Amino acid sequence: MANVVLEFKVSAGDSEPQSRPVLILGQQNHLQDVCWSQIKGKLQPAVSKETWKAALGALNPNPTDSCPLYLNQAVVAALPSRVSRHNSPASAHFLFRLIRSCLPGGNNRCIVVVCERSDVFASACAIARAFPLFTRRSAASRRTEKKHVTVEFVVVDGLVFPFFFLQCLSNAADGVRLAARIVDTPCNEMNTDHFLDEIKAVGSDLGITPVIIRGEELKQRGFGGIYGVGKAAEHPPALAVLSHTPDGATQNIAWVGKGIVYDTGGLSIKGKTTMPGMKRDCGGAAAILGAFKATIKQVRQQPGGLYSNTAGGHRDHFFHHSASFYLYSPTLQNLEFGGCFFQDRENAQSSCAGLFIGSHLGFDWPGVWVHVDIASPVHAGERATGFGVALLMALFGQASDDSMLNQVSPLGAPSNKSEGQMERDCKRRRLV
Incomplete structure (x- = not known):
């Protein structure tokens, strides 16, 4: 295949x-x-x-x-x-x-x-x-x-x-296969050095130079969490940012993906049956990378780049789109925000991570944010699924003028509801 x-x-x-x-x-x-x-x-x-x-x-x-x-x-x-x-x-x-x-x-x-x-x-x-x-x-x-x-x-x-739907399908398919390949690749071939090479390759394809903060610079610039988790690894941790900034952008869309290229479990060391598959913990960053590549390639084929249609159909709300990847190599430390305080850990890590993000953004922050834990659906059996690429393209489809992405986007679509009703309806919360 x-x-x-x-x-x-x-x-x-x-x-x-x-x-x-x-x-x-x-x-x-x-x-x-x-x-x-x-x-x-x-x-x-x-x-x-x-x-x-x-x-x-x-x-x-x-x-x-x-x-x-x-x-x-x-x-x-x-x-x-x-x-x-x-x-x-x-x-x-x-x-x-x-x-x-x-x-x-x-x-x-x-x-x-x-x-x-x-x-x-x-x-x-x-x-x-x-x-x-x-x-x-x-x-x-x-x-x-x-x-x-x-x-x-x-x-x-x-x-x-229509014929122009085909390019959207092709870009989405390429993004899914890219994300799946990264998750499938074992850590000896997909450590943080290799992952950064993948990010640079996508940036080169899109004409974007990634901003990379790595090693001791993470500590110096205040990224203590990323630095602390991966500082003991042979391949140092990194924060990489790809940004697409069309002229006239008035709003930001940011995707952030966690890429632990191998998760030993740290202080809560994983056993022999679960540790072999922990290369899959980079699925979040892989999904972001695949979705960013697919989305930017698609919207650049539309006049005006990445933007949202207003209710009247005028293209006057442009968006700055960025994707961030924070990458960790194997380490025996476990300083990551986790759910070790819960007896039932079925949803503990996701809940703790969401609380962690919310507290750092500030609970009174007026913006909209979503935390999605995709550690499980990024694989089925021993194979990666490429999960997350289609999810992101669909969720933010209304931020583009692409008719197919507009069609599949369940959120941010024009609605007759008042703003108050929209705020109360969490299933149709506006993201863009």
């Missing part, structure tokens, strides 16, 4: 399954609504219309199901038609599983996702997760040729899928 080139297209073009294997997936009712003319070019002559209809009739998703259409080179798969209230209607987690289990092999493959327009962004991010970039398998390291996977979305709700 590490050598896969992922490409999103309005139309993947016509090709026989023998030359380009194909996976077609979506909810069963959506698959049944698709016209044969929309997908026949990817199946004929190996698969007839009758075979396609018979396969759809044979699908019985519980919660998912799949059916081969032609040997192992063409497959149709069904997503759940219903999800619990805790899950996205896009069923992104099931989409990921179906791609991993049902996508035919080959160097040039095609995925056709049949869905509603509102599910396109989540589905694209789930597809990106299915193709991780990190591997140390010997066979993969010897393989030099790139594999290509072309993704096409067939939108069933009658809305046109």
